[in-house]
Amino acid sequence: MNNYITNRQIAFLLFLTLTSYSVVDIARAMAASAGYGSWLTILVASLLFAFIGLVIISLNYRFKGDMICDYSKKLTGNFISIVITMYYIFYFFLIVVFLNTQLSSILEAEFIPRTPRAVTMAVSIPIFCFIAYKGVITVGRLVEYYGLIYLIIMAAVFIIMLTQESTMRIRPFFNEADAYLYFQALREAIFPFLGIEILLVIPLSHKNGKSVKTTVFLAIISIGLFYALVVESTILKLGMNDIMHYNNSAIVAIRDMELSFLNFLKRLDVLFLTVGFSGFFMGISVVYTAILELLSKLIPKAKRWLLIMIIGVISFILAMIVLESQAFTEFVLDTGRYLGLIAALVIPITLLILSKVKKYV
Amino acid sequence: MFRRIIISVLIFIVSLSFCSCWDSLDVNEKGMATTIVVGKEDDEDIFWVEFANLGGGQSEGSGDGGGEKFTIVKATGETYAMTRKALDNKLPKPTFLGTVRIVAFTESMAKEGVAEYCNRMRNLQEYRKALNIIVIPDEAEELFDANKESSMSTGHTIEATVHKLNKTGNSVDSSLSQILDWLSGKHNCFLLPHFVAEEELLNLDGYSVINEGDLVSFIPMDESTGIHYLLNDFVISTYTVPYDKYNATVEVHLKGKKVETSYRNNQVNYDIHFDFFALVKYLDTTKNLTTTYELEVEENLADLIADDLNIAINTSQTEPQSDYFDLCEYFRVKYPNIFKDMDWEEEYANAKFKFSLNINLLPGREYDYNPQVDWKGKEDE
Numbered sequence: 001m002n003n004y005i006t007n008r009q010i011a012f013l014l015f016l017t018l019t020s021y022s023v024v025d026i027a028r029a030m031a032a033s034a035g036y037g038s039w040l041t042i043l044v045a046s047l048l049f050a051f052i053g054l055v056i057i058s059l060n061y062r063f064k065g066d067m068i069c070d071y072s073k074k075l076t077g078n079f080i081s082i083v084i085t086m087y088y089i090f091y092f093f094l095i096v097v098f099l100n101t102q103l104s105s106i107l108e109a110e111f112i113p114r115t116p117r118a119v120t121m122a123v124s125i126p127i128f129c130f131i132a133y134k135g136v137i138t139v140g141r142l143v144e145y146y147g148l149i150y151l152i153i154m155a156a157v158f159i160i161m162l163t164q165e166s167t168m169r170i171r172p173f174f175n176e177a178d179a180y181l182y183f184q185a186l187r188e189a190i191f192p193f194l195g196i197e198i199l200l201v202i203p204l205s206h207k208n209g210k211s212v213k214t215t216v217f218l219a220i221i222s223i224g225l226f227y228a229l230v231v232e233s234t235i236l237k238l239g240m241n242d243i244m245h246y247n248n249s250a251i252v253a254i255r256d257m258e259l260s261f262l263n264f265l266k267r268l269d270v271l272f273l274t275v276g277f278s279g280f281f282m283g284i285s286v287v288y289t290a291i292l293e294l295l296s297k298l299i300p301k302a303k304r305w306l307l308i309m310i311i312g313v314i315s316f317i318l319a320m321i322v323l324e325s326q327a328f329t330e331f332v333l334d335t336g337r338y339l340g341l342i343a344a345l346v347i348p349i350t351l352l353i354l355s356k357v358k359k360y361v
Numbered sequence: 362m363f364r365r366i367i368i369s370v371l372i373f374i375v376s377l378s379f380c381s382c383w384d385s386l387d388v389n390e391k392g393m394a395t396t397i398v399v400g401k402e403d404d405e406d407i408f409w410v411e412f413a414n415l416g417g418g419q420s421e422g423s424g425d426g427g428g429e430k431f432t433i434v435k436a437t438g439e440t441y442a443m444t445r446k447a448l449d450n451k452l453p454k455p456t457f458l459g460t461v462r463i464v465a466f467t468e469s470m471a472k473e474g475v476a477e478y479c480n481r482m483r484n485l486q487e488y489r490k491a492l493n494i495i496v497i498p499d500e501a502e503e504l505f506d507a508n509k510e511s512s513m514s515t516g517h518t519i520e521a522t523v524h525k526l527n528k529t530g531n532s533v534d535s536s537l538s539q540i541l542d543w544l545s546g547k548h549n550c551f552l553l554p555h556f557v558a559e560e561e562l563l564n565l566d567g568y569s570v571i572n573e574g575d576l577v578s579f580i581p582m583d584e585s586t587g588i589h590y591l592l593n594d595f596v597i598s599t600y601t602v603p604y605d606k607y608n609a610t611v612e613v614h615l616k617g618k619k620v621e622t623s624y625r626n627n628q629v630n631y632d633i634h635f636d637f638f639a640l641v642k643y644l645d646t647t648k649n650l651t652t653t654y655e656l657e658v659e660e661n662l663a664d665l666i667a668d669d670l671n672i673a674i675n676t677s678q679t680e681p682q683s684d685y686f687d688l689c690e691y692f693r694v695k696y697p698n699i700f701k702d703m704d705w706e707e708e709y710a711n712a713k714f715k716f717s718l719n720i721n722l723l724p725g726r727e728y729d730y731n732p733q734v735d736w737k738g739k740e741d742e
Binding site: 110168169171172178239241242252255256257 | 486489491543546547694695698
């Protein structure tokens with residue numbers, strides 16, 4: 001077995017981290033902002049984020065075996081490095097609390113309405129923490145298996161969905177008069193691509209080779225294509241008028257499907273309940289892993305099991321505090337995207353420039 | 362030791378999650394609803410709910426009708442919420458709506474509007490969004506009585522009828538998800554299947570036209586063939602086509618259609634091309650179908666189909682003035698910017714239609730019998 005994260009694992013890690021939550025609500029968000037041109041906005045956003053991904057992976061490639069807290073120390077000194085690490089810990093905490101509340105909210109809204117959300121989180125958080133405790137390499141191996149199953153099943157579900165209604169429902173594909181709207185909607189397309197900053201805590205090995213840059217670039221473009229498939233098929237299924245009413249639009253669309261020719265699997269929502277949620281679980285586990293790795297570097301003497309227990313308890317308490325808070329959700333979806341841009345673009349690009357100035361090769 | 366504790370805790374948590382936590386409930390502890398009828402009487406809302414008796418015993422609850430396998434429970438109230446409360450007060454078990462196959466509106470209720478109850482269904486998570494919505498006469502009990510002898514519930518019987526007809530394109534899509542989309546749109550007009558009880562059978566006798574959420578008119582089944590051609594991609598129908606002094610029974614298959622729309626001099630125009638494949642099933646004479654007769658059958662068949670299409674369009678443009686064919690979608694796709702500012706109902710009422718038909722008539726192809734071949738000696742007779 002490899003003792004480093006392979007390029008394929010990096011691709012699936014990105015895929016699960018980015019799509020796990022966004023796949024549920026991206027169709028509504030894009031339909032409401034870009035309308036029939038959503039696919040174009042998403043593809044343009046994926047191209048932009050593919051370049052951001054290149055910046056991050058170039059940085060990791062320059063400092064093989066290191067993660068952000070290591071090379072930021074070399075580039076900016078101890079104090080600024082600690083500040084940067086603290087920023088990422090805070091940011092990932094924000095995301096992990098948001099994802100936990102969203103997971104319990106989706107489960108409550110769509111599948112288990114009578115089960116208290118606190119119980120859902122009390123059951124799931126220890127599992128995420130256990131996976132994170134096993135470390136980056138184990139997570140990499142897990143996402144490779146889960147990612148492949150998730151990609152095949154979810155792509156198949158959304159492709160089948162595309163055959164369910166007339167394509168009239170998603171046309172015109174491009175309207176020149178709405179071009180400005182498509183451009184404006186890029187703002188909505190930021191959040192679904194946030195998560196690529198997770199690469200900053202993945203140390204690269206010599207064995208990854210230069211092809212890791214191509215892998216990351218193509219992985220993000222593929223995620224864009226997957227999002228476009230999800231958005232178009234969900235709009236096609238629910239209709240442009242009705243999709244606006246559903247936050248969890250992808251789940252509602254999947255639940256609408258009944259395949260009479262599939263006697264053993266007429267209703268496909270069971271696939272989302274199993275494969276879709278396993279992808280979601282892995283996505284959250286990756287973020288827990290990032291927090292643990294950063295904290296372990298910040299407090300090297302602390303035991304990993306103690307740190308992950310503290311992270312688990314704190315995230316549970318924070319999630320309980322903001323459980324019913326609409327303001328928190330709005331804060332993450334709105335301000336969170338700017339915090340994410342700082343984490344995914346501003347800090348990495350600054351560090352990359354510094355590394356060039358200081359001539360790290 | 363720590364590892365063992367972690368694994369034990371995980372096994373416990375995973376097995377706990379398999380129990381579905383608080384949502385776990387034995388199927389025998391739920392009242393499985395199969396049909397819901399929503400009606401109106403003296404300013405009061407009425408629910409008739411058909412429940413499946415899983416034990417197969419006598420009716421339970423305080424129903425008016427019912428038999429061994431199914432129980433009908435009726436409840437009334439000033440609002441839907443109050444009616445549901447009244448219904449719950451009569452039932453010993455919590456109602457499960459995931460098994461509902463059909464939701465029917467009585468004509469009185471449909472005239473008041475179907476939107477509110479559809480919105481209610483949108484938010485009642487248990488409802489399948491793929492279930493069909495229909496309209497029935499006000500005498501809802503007659504519907505349940507007609508199905509009394511059937512082994513299937515009323516909901517299952519109607520759903521099976523709709524699905525069977527859908528397979529040959531002889532019904533229209535009336536799924537809840539489709540209706541919710543129509544109701545959310547700017548121009549919401551659509552058709553709902555209308556069922557009546559006839560001689561202990563449930564019969565699809567036409568379509569109710571719903572405009573802006575309210576029932577506005579009724580189209581009988583014998584005027585609906587054109588509607589099927591315009592709304593469905595695949596339709597099989599049978600015509601008795603006159604030729605010379607005889608009649609040919611012809612099965613017509615709609616293979617495809619192409620809708621072209623244009624906008625000239627503030628006038629909406631539609632040019633719709635249909636491709637048909639037609640099969641002569643039998644003749645009412647022993648004489649052969651010659652090539653001359655074949656051409657006559659083809660021409661007369663084209664006239665009959667064109668008549669059906671014209672009836673369908675004229676009805677939609679005059680009586681309710683409603684585009685329940687969703688033809689606005691073709692116009693929206695081609696002229697999205699003009700469409701935004703249009704009063705579509707007015708434009709649709711004045712739209713011009715042109716149909717072109719391509720019929721590929723095949724005499725007796727499917728069977729081991731060709732009416733065109735004669736005994737050679739017959740020519741000498």
